[in-house]
Amino acid sequence: MRKLALLLLIVLFVFTQTGCAADSPADPEPVPDAGGGTAEGYTPLVPDDNQGEIDREIVKQLQQNHYNKVKLDDAFSEKFFNAYIEELDGTRGVFLQDDIERLRDKYVHALDDELKKGQTRAAFDIYNTYQKRRIQIDQWALDRIAQGIDSLNIEDDESFDVDRENAPWPANAEERATLWTQQLENQVINLKLNDLDTAEIEKRLTQRYSNELKQLRQTEPMDAFSAYMDAYTHSYDPHTDYFSPRRSEDFNIDMNLQLQGIGAELRSKNGYAELVRLIPGGPAAKSGKLKPTDRIIAVGQDDDGEFTDVVGMRLDETVQLIRGEKGSTVRLQISPADNSQTKTVTLVRDKIELKDQAARKQIIELDRQGQQVDVGLITLPSFYNGTAKDVKKLVEELKKNEDLAGIVLDLRNNGGGALGEAMKLTGLFMNSVPAVQIRDADGNVQVLGDRNDGPIYDGPLAVMVNRLSASASEIVAGALQDYGRAIVLGGQTFGKGTVQTLMPLSEGQIKLTQAKFYRVSGESTQDRGVTPDITFPAAIDPSKIGESALPNALPWDRIKPTTFPYSDEITQLMGTLERGHRMRVEDDADYQYRVNRIRLARQQTEKTRVSLNLEERRAEQAALKQQSLELANTHREATGKEPFEDYKAFEESEEGESPQEQELGAHPGADPDEIDAYQTESARVLLDLVEAFIREKEAGAA
Template identity: 45%
Template structure:
């Protein structure tokens, strides 16, 4: 069943880039017997206490943020209340653990955390965390006891429901209300598995193993875990990219940043009990497999072709990482709940681990033909998956070192020789990269001038100038973006829009417009935001991103994906514009371009499909309650699956393709050819409806501008 996506809990366990080289770690202790369970149940939880090094680190973090952070926050009673609430949300966002009496007991801390942080007093944080540990253990013990009664005793015909998102709900009144919620949550888990056709015996064994492993992990929790969670509840008040890393996490983070080792190429984070995919590394193993998507939740992992699936619900992120990463050439299978799934069906995605090769992230070109009236337009397309540069080769003086700008310059010269009529720069799902490359790439399309302005924490601004006066490509141009186009992509797209150099097409971009740096501490390290990006027009790319001139429907939910979906994201704002000389304005053409576009897509099967699919998703995303009655749940699931199949077959009929007999057949087909409406697969441009329509828009612009020039000449 679909779970309404919640605000990303980035602080729980920081996002890890799975490009690590490591001996594969198998969770051999996952096969926990009932005797082992009894031993675990007999053990007492350790009461965690802070260390002197942690106390010193907390003081250092406060001082560093007050001096160097871009966002200035006064640490007082007002911020103390925010830290208090942030910490409770970090531990129990869905309000499933703490009782109202617990919160009442913690109430004196509401106004004390500011002075406690400044002085290094961590007692309030550990008091709250130890209570959270106690409630977590009670929940696990309740679940194991409930399972022992037998799943055949559960009444799946009873009329009851479960509230999915309890973030705004009151704290649980008493133990009775708490256990009733836990029972409903457990029943929902069981029902989900039943709907995935698992027998009750298998469900019972799986859940027993899941909760036993959670209990084992709970007993392995150390003071460092509590300290990191608490400190990040404080740091996230500044912005979602300001984070504290414990010594162990800091070491892993440093390895991740090398981007040179092996894995599946995906960024993960913990959200509630799940491991969620944040993004896919361009040209990495997961990207090549074409199945795993941002927003997907991983619930189980297996090794090789025939390995047994290891349940990872409730597992620490670092443990999940150990299961997923591994040597090049080995196989891993992920069982996931897809982000866009409304029917509760899980999917299994096999991925072969490999290195993320720089050359495979390189910009690529092709030419598509757009027919309008009696003319064929040759449109060049350059697909840029990331803003990359081989720093090591460049510093070594290698004359052939790879970079986005160098590669695109070469492709542009080739396209110029092939006499293209227009150019599309495709930045869909490009998550950014090198600021230097964004600046230099912008310079290929303008003569001179600034491309972006960086404003530091002291309010000083520094424009980044085009380093090369050569305008490599002079012709008509469009830039494609989507919700996953971020950071450097937004700098380039914003510059092209401000200079009136290109028409921007697609959907609102991510909105990542800040700069971070790493500060070492006596104990771990701090990543903090120190600057902000601004377009030459003075508008920040932060939070709002780049708004396209012509919008396409997007299946990405802005409430779930994007900077604005993150807690305490810095706001959009403006500064004085930089001095720059724009090209002849494209603005006069926009009404006609939009009119032609809207007329064209009014009966375009692909765009009608996207519109209907978006409506379908929104209808189920808005639900915050699910039935725990099996008959009702099956009926709702079947209705969703039938509607999803109907939408797909409606599109296939309109395009003269054979229809699918079942949703399973559709899913199997998509697993082997998943190119629709996102980032196109190699040599599949004819299937990319958004690219073709972007070509039509650019052809319209060429025709309209030619007519405008001709009319001007007559006058």
């Protein structure tokens, strides 16, 4: 009997294991054609043997170490499911409504259980559905292009919704074909507006969809697993990421700045390689011709190499096309986020050197009641090792100027860096006091600052920030504002108030959020960033760039403030300073030109529908050019300059850059030391503050 019982247990064990195998992802779920035709070359993906174990490792790390204590339950499962669908089909043009309903019924409340068990059936079923639908679309598009783009109607009164984030999914394959016909028509119009002929357009679009089809047919299990894990980690917060071994290598290269390329951070969004950040000192930032949210649609090598269309191409392959030997040339065709005319940007690849990110000083010379007054300007692109030492030297050099009335510290576009340097920098302008609080996932709070023997500069100080001032920049600006040590000017900062760390996995690594930054006042810099005392019109739309624009960003909150000495002298004078600022900029031609161009650019980016009539689009483009030219010539006449003869002359000048480009970098062909309108106004506000202090003291003495 014992032998029989043992035999039955063995048989039961084998049967159980076999049953598990039958339920495993090795037997992929079938995906129906759904009226879209046969997807040639489609092969359903199945997970690699080790991916279930990696899944469990990631879940364990997040559950134990992430700042945000998330419960894996049905509510999280639904959030994760929606994030995964969004990750794959953000413009709602690939899946069909039946696909969404089928997948939702099966998995919307099952993903939490699969994560805990290391199962990936849902990951691959959803991805395989996406892959098959995408192949069907590309096959359809290639057939449609083969009929000739002249068969597309770009003369009717149709319009196309370019913002489909909340649009319904196509009900069936026929409705999807209608949507993609409009997509094709819009792509044709964009290329025609860029002066490409019919043959070149057909060649470019054929290449675009062929490349994408090739990528889809070469998709590997790691691609599906990475997309699934991206959606999972981003459901915690936008800065938590899973790096596969290949992505880990790229991340380490970028962190060490050993990349010889254009100096830009990219992300994949809706099939496009989109610029996220320009690295200070890199070719992209120096050019002054690129900005965050620009989309790269094609890459050409050298001065005359043929363009390779990269729409739909895997991001890592697009990056490989952009990288290259130092000194070599790469050409990028750029589609701006405001859907204005496509442009070509030529860059010379280079290695980013520390000197290109180093602090630099200038003198802003102002006429004040008939007398010249000097204000020091220190521009700091990033917090690198040695920042505080360099800034200290610059401040000491500025102090030698007997006519120095104050200092403006420009932290615009400074994405952060070494936290220790930020603490030391704050200590250059203040006594030894706390500068930031850091709270970890367990609620423990650490207070950091700079131990010093007193500031090296205690005179009038202004700090400039904008939407791309992040992390360490926000800590410095927030601390100087909280103490009443400096007036903060510009735009609301990014709102990156979290701390990440890298954790190794058996394969790859995970970057997860472990702590949050808090100001000495107890308020977090997370999500809301730092609000300036006086706001300048922002070229960058905060609804598109910034922490608050990212899904699942951790919320703003506050903790107990630390003890700190506070001066309310600046706060008491804010009414006077704001009135002076408003009255002055009303008559400042440079400032108003910048404001008017920002207003015009915002009008374009806020449009969510575009005409599918070529002549109407040409007329809109011509009208936009005319408006830009009129603004420029009004500005030139007000500043005593000859007006531009035509738009081409305007476009070729530094004034032809967009407001975003002007805010983000140097103007090509312009003096790199040119003081911009916002820096000049910041210096004037600082002088207003100095004069107001003097009046207050004189009134008190009287």
